[in-house]
Amino acid sequence: MTGAPRQMRWWGWGEPAEEVKITTAGEALMLARLGMSGWADRPPVSLERVSLPQPALSASALRSMRAAVGDANVLTDRETRIRRAAGRSYADLIRLRAGDAGTAPDAVVVPGSEDEIGSILAICESEGVAVIPFGGGTSVVGGVTPGRGGLGAAVTLDLARFDSLEVDRRSLLATAGAGLRARNVEAALQAQGLTLGHFPQSFEYASIGGYVATRSAGQASTGYGRIDELVVALQMVAPAGRIRTPRVPASAAGPSVRELLVGSEGAFGVITAATLAVRPSPEVRAFEGWSFRNFAAGVEALRDVEQSEASPDVARLSDEEETAIGLAMADRGSLTDRAARTYLRARGHDRGCLVIVGFEGEREEVAPRKARCTRILRRHGGLALGRRAGEAWVRTRYLAPYLRDVLLDRGVLAETLETATTWSRLEALHAAVGQALGSSLAEEGSRPLVACHVSHLYPSGASLYFTCMARARQGAEVEQWRAAKEAASRAIVEHGATITHHHAVGRDHAAFLRHEIGDLGIAALQAAKGRFDPHGIMNPGALLGPEG
């Protein structure tokens, strides 16, 4: 594999390819809505001012690790530790920007083989050191923010050297090392006329191991399937040994061990490679915008499309708030045309909802599917906005986390969270979570923005992705965020929905997992963890929480 991965900013997302701009109209709307007279100025501290604890690893542990993987692969310098101190959740960024790297690992170890991982895990077991597997570092739920779980020290296990890629073209399978950046895998596959088709918003930085460990979904997963549907087999090294699930398309040989390891978030062991289903690169790509009179009409249209097997590969429905903010904040192609707006107003869509549909595949397969989809959207009152609106979404599909850095600079809380439920319960959930976020953040003397879109369609339901913004409470940003997050999480579990559709459990959702899978579900996962990781060194606190 070639192509060095782009490095993230130590305090934020990445170096944007071009400056992230907010339109004047967008600025005005946000300031007004958030009750701010102007932007605050809250830049991150300089790297030199970041404080981090003295390394706590014993000399003998360090010596053993260096012997196991080589001196060059055990890093203890200040910047490396800061760069592995946290993932990219709002709370992570607030702490880093304030110069707090208190969670930094005591060392970063970069093993080169499963044998070396085995050696490192053995050393950590005998020395009582926590191990945090690390791929792209993009977790937004605290999944890679080192926890000690009562142990004296922690090392981050960076999987960068697990970078092999092997393709079985006849079976349309690619076996990728866990440390490979998704973007590099996609580029290598595309060079062979193939695609993984997995494009989460973190695509530019995320790793294959991260995808699998967090049970991720991508923007095109309605068409290509979630990562759990793409993983045919995987390999893991745990403190108790190694496991390699069979490379078979399907099996009835008991409970799925593969599905027990997908989503295990480094708490059972270190995923080292995954065999993933790939497809031929799409021959055609067509993205379009549509408008619906309101959210309910859009939901019914997408449900009908999905249940009629006429679904696009990408399908997103913004609610009224997200549509209005999107219109104001950025160039959205044809949607911003004066003529288009007049047209929408005349048709009763002046407070309408934007839908983006995207089709990818062989021309012969796409054409009839797109035609059927179009007929169904029309039947539900959809107005076609054309390809410009679709292409505008494609251009900005990875932009949000860069924008978040800008908003944090300006004193704005910006957070996203996602859930999923059945079609029957979708609108009630939409209302409840929106209300929970709105009231929690309004309590703090701010008029928050709470926007949402439906995405990831399934025959039985869909996901809801919420974005909220509020004036950040200076000095208490994390408390403000935590209260809102907990209010939303309570609304989600009370509605029988899932606490996370594609961000994983990490540390932020761990307290709510019990509501979702029950005492016996937790007990079963604890039992599995106990067998894989009997001394509890693997990613303490992630997935199962402090008790885990």
Add this chain to the structure above:
Amino acid sequence: MTGAPRQMRWWGWGEPAEEVKITTAGEALMLARLGMSGWADRPPVSLERVSLPQPALSASALRSMRAAVGDANVLTDRETRIRRAAGRSYADLIRLRAGDAGTAPDAVVVPGSEDEIGSILAICESEGVAVIPFGGGTSVVGGVTPGRGGLGAAVTLDLARFDSLEVDRRSLLATAGAGLRARNVEAALQAQGLTLGHFPQSFEYASIGGYVATRSAGQASTGYGRIDELVVALQMVAPAGRIRTPRVPASAAGPSVRELLVGSEGAFGVITAATLAVRPSPEVRAFEGWSFRNFAAGVEALRDVEQSEASPDVARLSDEEETAIGLAMADRGSLTDRAARTYLRARGHDRGCLVIVGFEGEREEVAPRKARCTRILRRHGGLALGRRAGEAWVRTRYLAPYLRDVLLDRGVLAETLETATTWSRLEALHAAVGQALGSSLAEEGSRPLVACHVSHLYPSGASLYFTCMARARQGAEVEQWRAAKEAASRAIVEHGATITHHHAVGRDHAAFLRHEIGDLGIAALQAAKGRFDPHGIMNPGALLGPEG
């Protein structure tokens, strides 16, 4: 739910709707190939001559169970015990037909609620009694044949009273009681314009709980998906408590607890209900036959169709042997026409392979998919045989287990087994398993028939379903069968394939599960079982074997 389930024969499959006939040509071919001068005459013993052990349940255990579920729901009569003594594997039938019901449970308990199951499990834990959950009783791998696992007694827990059905039409979900017969569920759904689309060969007798507990696949699962893809949520009562997985279309909340329970084969607890994805009843159904010059050409055609997303909902490719036997043994529609045979011979298909493709769905969706499939099959040299060949397959799709009863009467070993692997490894696996079965059974002085078909297409691979027939070694039928089964299983695990694609592990595959998921995989499942079933009363010996 209405409609009393058809009862199986105590010694075999079911009462066939009409007499199972083998054509004269088929009889002649089989006798010649099996080296038999005529059929043997080996009818089952009469019910009165069946021997079964004295019930071993203590009076106190029986009393407690009667108090928990009512006298009428604890059955200890001879016929009920014989009818629950075994599933429907070859070895099960051989023993039953010989009058051996030594595995019969000591009682059959028919609980009516989760509370009652909880009470029965508590009694069995304290009294040291094994519990075997029972739905339709169609297991062909020993899954419901009671084992004691060192305990003094066993009860079969018949789920017949778990027969509720609730439909969420908007989310296309049906929540079905585990004891419901699949056929009754399908009839009730079809009355509402819906279908589950799950049609294993056991469809006429299997239960919903059995589907889920064994990770089944149906004949149309290429289109509708395997049962593990259709189960959105499920409920289980284990000795350690109850679990109800969330009714959500997808989740990233850690490892999949649902996937840990699907396929748990009654060894973790009692599955009581499942929420399943259903679809609108298909508007059109079209089944067709095709011929390919040889097996390799057929495999390539099906691979191309599946990887081009042009796959039929049912797709089956018989190898040369299965095609020849099928032609000789039964009416196969147009294939038996003299004109058709002449045509095939002229095109070089005289030793060809039969393909059945079946399309189901909305007309608008099916038409372009079928057209694309047709073009691809033609490109690979396929010759269309028309709808009569397809309809002939549809008429006989559930026939094989009835035919097995006839063959057993005549002194013929008749066994089937299935596996799956990637497209890259499919032909080598086909050869290896065929050879293993052939040599094992030939050693016994018989020229066996070994036939196979490809079915259940996936982008990464497919399943292989083998049928073998040989002259049964009288008095040593089970040993003869076990040797062949083990030879095939060794070939399967040596090729990295799965030990079972849709029959489950049961008792017959338990020894081979370790080859497939490794020591750590076994350890993880044992750990989960230990948490759900700490005293090891649940279906001892199934799934994890005697050590489990």
